[in-house]
Amino acid sequence: MTVTAPSPGVPSADDAPWLTAEQQQWWRAYLTGAARLTEALGRQLERDAGLSLSEYEVMVRLSEAPDRTLRMAELADSLVHSRSRLTHTVARMERRGLVARRACPADGRGINATLTDAGMAALVAAAPGHVRAVREHLVDRLSDDEFRALGRAMAAISGPTADATASA
Amino acid sequence: MTVTAPSPGVPSADDAPWLTAEQQQWWRAYLTGAARLTEALGRQLERDAGLSLSEYEVMVRLSEAPDRTLRMAELADSLVHSRSRLTHTVARMERRGLVARRACPADGRGINATLTDAGMAALVAAAPGHVRAVREHLVDRLSDDEFRALGRAMAAISGPTADATASA
């Protein structure tokens, strides 16, 4: 979403010059590509497995954790989701029996979310279709080098959160 | 969102083998990076300009169109949004005076959305901050080559929609 130069002729701020024509082109390619990819993967998962992307991601993270269990806060951070959002998502999933919540023994305030056997089964069932979609829409469309470059660039972006409001 | 191998030891489907360890790493970098970027840009726009990313994008597209006007369907397609979603977004924006809708003279079924002067002013006001954020979170974190590679890869992804259900 979003582009940059609102229209030809509009002056830019001194500390925020418009992107160059090339840069704009890449940026827009990113926006469109990301939108389509999310669209396509979400649709596939929803259709074939009845899961949203968020739910799938929750399950993957839990499946990789020791005891298939993580603290809610850890899970939220690793997914880049708000606490509130995760609470709602997990609550929905718990109603469907995909995950279970239990008080954390170490810290009375904490809650552990665990992937149930049913949840694990659902994940195992959903994964092949999802992988197929990731290949179809992403991996197979790129050379190894391109894919590597994409990964590297995106890793650079997710680096230090740097939530400084401005240049402060 | 989403990763790929649900857990070590789970067998993959013949036609959808798990990604290699490296591929998984890139894919995950993509997911996290994309989530953070969207997060950061959306927050900045909301805070500084009172606009959502979707709204900003609508305004950019309109600002670039002849007469600052586009058919609803064209707009929806170019944004990769559902018709329904666009209708709601534009309705909200119309209430705030950012856009106007008018019957399309050429085709009685169609509706033209036009960016109003107020909308244009809002876009011009919002753009510098947005560009600054795009630079801070994306452009400045990448070398020119990296950014170019990112753009190229994403362009390849957004190519032919190829909405074939499988390999069909």
Place this chain on the structure above:
DNA sequence: CCCAACTAATTGAGAGTTGTACTACTCTGG
């Protein structure tokens, strides 16, 4: 021991998004 300050997670209300069904209009062929 108790209170204040802090952290973890949840809750509820409100806004946004989506799918489905429906209306209005256009176009083609009889």
Place this chain on the structure above:
DNA sequence: CCAGAGTAGTACAACTCTCAATTAGTTGGG
């Protein structure tokens, strides 16, 4: 010129996400 097929946009309802307020638990100083 009218019927039927097709297209564009909207309305409603169900669901998801965000923000602000709330509950529960921990920690450290007096």
